[in-house]
Amino acid sequence: MKRIVVVGGVAGGATCAARLRRLDEEAEITILERGPHVSYATCGLPYFVGSVIPRESDLLVATPKLFQERFAIDVRTGHEAMAIRRIEQQVVVRSLADDKTYHLPYDALVLAPGASPVRPPLPGIDLEGVFTLRTVEDARRIIERVGKVGARKAVVVGAGFIGLELVENLVGLGLEVSVVEKAPQVLPPVDPEVAGVMATVLRNNNVALYLMEGLVAIEEGLVVRTTSGRELAADLVVLSLGVRPETRLAREAGLELGPHGGILVNEEMLTSDPRIWAVGDAVEVTHVVTEQTGLLALAGPAQREARVAADSICGRPSRFRGVQGTAILQLFGTTVAMTGASERSLGMAGMLGYSVVHLHPGDHAGYYPGATPIDLKLLFRPYDGKILGAQAVGRKGVDKRIDVLAMALQMGATVFDLEQSELAYAPQYGSARDPVNLAGMIAANVVRGDLSLGSWEDVISGPGLVVDVRSPEEFERGHIPSAINLPLPQLRRRLGELPRDRQLLVCCQVGQRAYYAARLLSQRGFQASILSGGYRTWQDLTA
DSSP: OOEEEEEOOHHHHHHHHHHHHHHOSSOEEEEEESSSOSEEOGGGHHHHHTTSSOOGGGGEEEOHHHHHHHHOOEEEETEEEEEEETTTTEEEEEETTTTEEEEEEOSEEEEOOOEEEOOOSOTTTTSTTEEEOSSHHHHHHHHHHHHHHTOOEEEEEOOSHHHHHHHHHHHHTTOEEEEEESSSSSSTTSOHHHHHHHHHHHHHTTOEEEETOOEEEEETTTEEEETTSOEEEOSEEEEOOOEEEOOHHHHHTTOOBOTTSSBOOOTTOBOSSTTEEEOGGGBOEEBTTTOOEEOOOOHHHHHHHHHHHHHHHTTOOOOOOOBOOOEEEEETTEEEEEEEOOHHHHHHTTOOOOEEEEEOOBSSOTTSTTOOBEEEEEEEOTTTOBEEEEEEEESSSHHHHHHHHHHHHHTTOBHHHHHHOOOOOOTTTOOSSOHHHHHHHHHHHHHHTSOOBOOHHHHHHSSOEEEEOSOHHHHHHOOOTTOEEOOGGGTGGGGGGSOSSSOEEEEOSSSHHHHHHHHHHHHTTOOEEEOTTHHHHHHHHTO
C-alpha cells in the first residue's frame, strides 16, 4: 500500500488528494492542514466581508467529513508539518490541540503550503485594527472589527486584485475607503491605460486613491502615514501587499528553491527530491509567453498543478504547461481582465519586438438595445502575428472575450486565427464581427503591411503631426493637445494642407475613421500611421 502525505489543503493540496484517490483506490492518503478548514474559497473572502456571501459555511468547499466519507482520505486539521526527514521518509507533525509531536511516514509527499500575506516590518504594523485577508479567520476578524467599533473609515494598503475587491465590499458596507498604492497605477499586472479606466471607476465611486505613496507607519489610534507625509485616520486598516511563498519546510529539508524564493519543480511538479512533489502558491512557475520564471498565486493554476502531481505520483505521463496569468476583476459594475503578457512583462523579458492594437467595440450589436463598449488591447508579434497577450475592460462581455483569447494564446494561435474565428452571434450576445474578430482583423492588417501603427509615445515627444479626422464638433469637445483637425469627409480635397516630409499620426474617436484616412493618405504618398484606439485610448492613458 502506497502511503501519500499531502501538506496543506485549499486549492492545491485538496485537489491533489482527491485526484490521487480517483487514480489509486488502495493508497493510504493523509492531508495535514494546520488551519481549521481543509478546503475553502479564498477568492470569496472579500465578498464574505461585504455580506455578498452571507454565511461562512458557503465558503467551505469540502469538509474533513466529506473527504473521509467520499474519498476515504484522512484529513487532520489543526496538525502542522514541522519538518521533513527525507532519508527516513517521514514528516514530523505537531498537533496544535495538545502540542504533541509524532512522525508520519510517506512513500510520496506533496507540499501545498501556500503563501502568507506580506507584513512589512514597519512601526504599528501589529496594532489592533490592522489586518490582512488570506483566511476565513482573517475575514471573520475584519467583520467583527467593523461591527465592534462601528467602523466608518477604512484604509486599504495595496491596489492589487484582492485589495480592490475588498475596497468594493467595504464601500458596500457604507465605509469611507482610502487606497494607498506605492506604484503609479492600480492593478500593477495590467498596463497603464487599462489601469487608468479602473482608477476612474474607483474615484467615481468616492474611493480616495493615493498613488505613488508607500506605507511608512501606522500610529496609535490607527493613523496611516505615507511616504508623502500624508496622514489618513482609519477605524480599520487592511494590508493587501501581496503574498510570500511558504517555503520553510522545503528550505529546511534542503529542497532546491528558485530565483524568486519559491520551490523549484519540473513539469511533473517534482522537486529536487524524487519522492516529493509541490504545487500551488509556493512553487515557481514559467510564463508561457515570456518564458520567465516567477510566482503566481491563483487557484486555477494550483488546481491544474495538483492534477499533474497526482498523475505523476501514480505513474501517468503528465506535464504542467506553464502559466498565462489569466485574471479577472469586477469593480463597481466594471470588469477588467487579462491573459498572457503585458507590455511591462514583455519589456522585463527583453521581448521588445511586439505590436499593440487598441479597439473599443460594443459588447453586442449596436442596433440591439443596451450595447456598451469594451476597451480591448491585443499584443502580438508583428512578423508572424502570434498572440502574446490581451487585456480588456468594460461593463459587459469582457469575460468571454478574454476567455476566447486565453484559449487562443494557449493553442499558439495567431491574429489570422482570430480574424477567421467563428464565434456565436445573436444581437444580444455579440456582432457578426465579434470584438475578437475585429482585434484579429486590425492586427492582421498590421502584419500584412496594410496598416502602420504610430506610437502613443510619439504624440508627446516625437516629430510626427497628429491629424484628428473627427468632425469639428467632436474635436471641440476634446482632443489631443498637439492635434490639428482635418475631418475625414474633407480629407481628399485638403491634402495640400498636409506635409509630405513628416510622419502623420492619424487619430479619430476609436480608430475606424483613422484607418480609412490612413489608407487614403498612404496611397496618396503620405507617411501615415494610426494612433490605435483613437482619442478614447488617449483618455485612458492620461486618466
